[in-house]
Amino acid sequence: MSGSKLRQRKKLPKDTTQAQPENDINSILTSGNNTKLLALPILLAVGIAYYLNPKIFADAIQSYMGFTDTEMIGIARVLPGKDIVLDFSADVVKRDAIVRAFQHAWGAYERDAMGDDEYHPISQEGSNLTDAGGIGYTVVDSIDTMLLMGLTQEYSRAREWVATKMSFDRNASFNTFETTIRVLGGLLSAYHLSGEDPLYLEKAIELADRMIPVFNTPSRLPLTNVNLALREGSMDPGWPEFVSSAEVATLQLEMKYLSQLSANSIYWEKAEAVMQVIKAALLPHGLASIFLNWQTGQFVISAMRLGSRADSYYEYLLKQYLLTNRTEVFYRDMYNNAMDAVHKSLIKKSVNSNMIHTSEIIPERHPNGEVSWRLTPKQDHLVCFFGGSLLLGATTVGALVHPVSVPPKPEELSESGMRDWKTGINLIKTCMDTHSTATGLAPEVAHFRIASDGIGQDPRFPSDWYIKGAQGSQKPDELPPYDARYMLRPETVESLFLAYRLTGNEKYRTWAWDIFQAIERHCRVETGGYATIINVDEVPSRQEDKMETFMMSETLKYLYLIFADASVLPLDKYVLNTEAHPLPIFNILPVS
Ligand SMILES: *[C@@H]1O[C@H](CO)[C@@H](O)[C@H](O)[C@H]1NC(C)=O
Numbered sequence: 001m002s003g004s005k006l007r008q009r010k011k012l013p014k015d016t017t018q019a020q021p022e023n024d025i026n027s028i029l030t031s032g033n034n035t036k037l038l039a040l041p042i043l044l045a046v047g048i049a050y051y052l053n054p055k056i057f058a059d060a061i062q063s064y065m066g067f068t069d070t071e072m073i074g075i076a077r078v079l080p081g082k083d084i085v086l087d088f089s090a091d092v093v094k095r096d097a098i099v100r101a102f103q104h105a106w107g108a109y110e111r112d113a114m115g116d117d118e119y120h121p122i123s124q125e126g127s128n129l130t131d132a133g134g135i136g137y138t139v140v141d142s143i144d145t146m147l148l149m150g151l152t153q154e155y156s157r158a159r160e161w162v163a164t165k166m167s168f169d170r171n172a173s174f175n176t177f178e179t180t181i182r183v184l185g186g187l188l189s190a191y192h193l194s195g196e197d198p199l200y201l202e203k204a205i206e207l208a209d210r211m212i213p214v215f216n217t218p219s220r221l222p223l224t225n226v227n228l229a230l231r232e233g234s235m236d237p238g239w240p241e242f243v244s245s246a247e248v249a250t251l252q253l254e255m256k257y258l259s260q261l262s263a264n265s266i267y268w269e270k271a272e273a274v275m276q277v278i279k280a281a282l283l284p285h286g287l288a289s290i291f292l293n294w295q296t297g298q299f300v301i302s303a304m305r306l307g308s309r310a311d312s313y314y315e316y317l318l319k320q321y322l323l324t325n326r327t328e329v330f331y332r333d334m335y336n337n338a339m340d341a342v343h344k345s346l347i348k349k350s351v352n353s354n355m356i357h358t359s360e361i362i363p364e365r366h367p368n369g370e371v372s373w374r375l376t377p378k379q380d381h382l383v384c385f386f387g388g389s390l391l392l393g394a395t396t397v398g399a400l401v402h403p404v405s406v407p408p409k410p411e412e413l414s415e416s417g418m419r420d421w422k423t424g425i426n427l428i429k430t431c432m433d434t435h436s437t438a439t440g441l442a443p444e445v446a447h448f449r450i451a452s453d454g455i456g457q458d459p460r461f462p463s464d465w466y467i468k469g470a471q472g473s474q475k476p477d478e479l480p481p482y483d484a485r486y487m488l489r490p491e492t493v494e495s496l497f498l499a500y501r502l503t504g505n506e507k508y509r510t511w512a513w514d515i516f517q518a519i520e521r522h523c524r525v526e527t528g529g530y531a532t533i534i535n536v537d538e539v540p541s542r543q544e545d546k547m548e549t550f551m552m553s554e555t556l557k558y559l560y561l562i563f564a565d566a567s568v569l570p571l572d573k574y575v576l577n578t579e580a581h582p583l584p585i586f587n588i589l590p591v592s
């Protein structure tokens, strides 16, 4: 774990001919009027050097844009006087290996548990979220991946199941947010990608109508749970007064697209109102804490972070702006303020090699009633979506021109766009570093080393990050800490997908392939399916009997997209919801 692949990789020695033009470019880009006199000779020299060896310039730009590995540049050919031309064609062999992995996962599920909400690949059985019966959690979550992969036989059986067996008439509590992102989102993408098969829209409308009553609260924030048969919202029994920021603010893409399709504005209005409540409740520091009070609509004193219960709040600020084709400036402004706040308070560097990571701010209540805030250098695997999200934001919200180049040129980005781009590139590097474990898979939670962590030079702790509770002697029969697991999560490959599309740098494909290989080696169950592993630092790995639905909807979809041709789901035409269900970007219809 301590030996980081990234840091061990040999840096190419930089000779002076490479260093020189880079410095020139940087000085031109960053200097003001007083260098005008110098500019002409420099430009001439630069022009000649460019003509002689255009690759040097690509390197310099890439390096400036956050790439330090000059050996891995995703540039196919660079022509003098032309824009950089990138090779985005499919890597057919690798792409098809991902398709076979999907078939390995789906085939086992279909054989053992068709229609059940969840799948357990080791015991080879399914289970439902509640005793009231399944709601198509796994089937609907997987359909759009089949459509993208061209798996027509699997698809036609899945469609048949939706048409004849799926029911939402279930008298039990379902999580509002999970049901929206997985089932409603899955139906909406299936509708679009199937060429508007009306079956899916019908089901989507039925499901949303059953959920709409959750929004009928004094604050208009939706309740955590919904009884789909009774059409009633209910509280989270664990936190009866609270709702999660991420959960209430991660329904909007789905509800708005449904309004657009159904010409019924109710979904839009309910979802939009939530954002108004949040905007009004935000404190001057601009960070969203993880809980809101659903009666008052106010934030509750609780942790601030980019991980669980907050993550997709930030993701959807950006994506709401993108879904309606960058017309709703309300979201752009909220996103900009949020990114300023995140940079001010949550982005930190580790002590040893200055690894960019995110921290959490945790409240502590003292006996006298006072609250103080503690910075905790803890980063959930979930946060690894954020690197890619920052790149997407930098090239849209943070861009001065549309569309930007691939990779963007420094002068195409605003100051905050440039800041976000650099943080994004570095955060992805850090997330890849958390894959330098015995299995090559990243833990659920990583703690970063900061000066004040009190660990000092303790040799059991690696210099940049560690898995809490995994130090010291562990008995063979003892369960590793929860933080040590990898549960097939998609967030790192999600960021690699965005980084690849926005830079064309082959290194992101290489990294994605490494992760896929590690999944094949450690998570694959021979009889079918993939399983969670409980300790990323243990080989041979121990598996746990669960295949999360996001394996088929997200992890394998993002891997597929990384190796597919870039004309599949182009980023200027699609926004992917937080469960990787693609929704087409649209223009809001004028009010008649
Ligand atoms: C899940 O629910 C469906 C629909 O009610 C039912 O047919 C199936 O048997 C249930 N599966 C399990 C494992 O209980």
Ligand SMILES: *[C@@H]1O[C@H](CO)[C@@H](O)[C@H](O)[C@H]1NC(C)=O
Binding pocket: 171, 229
């Ligand atoms: C729903 O379930 C509750 C408790 O499980 C039960 O009391 C109620 O009668 C059920 N309602 C319907 C309409 O089935």
Ligand SMILES: *[C@@H]1O[C@H](CO)[C@@H](O)[C@H](O)[C@H]1NC(C)=O
Binding pocket: 325, 573, 585, 586, 587
């Ligand atoms: C988005 O807006 C641009 C103009 O800014 C337009 O050219 C483009 O067609 C729009 N996209 C969609 C999907 O409507």
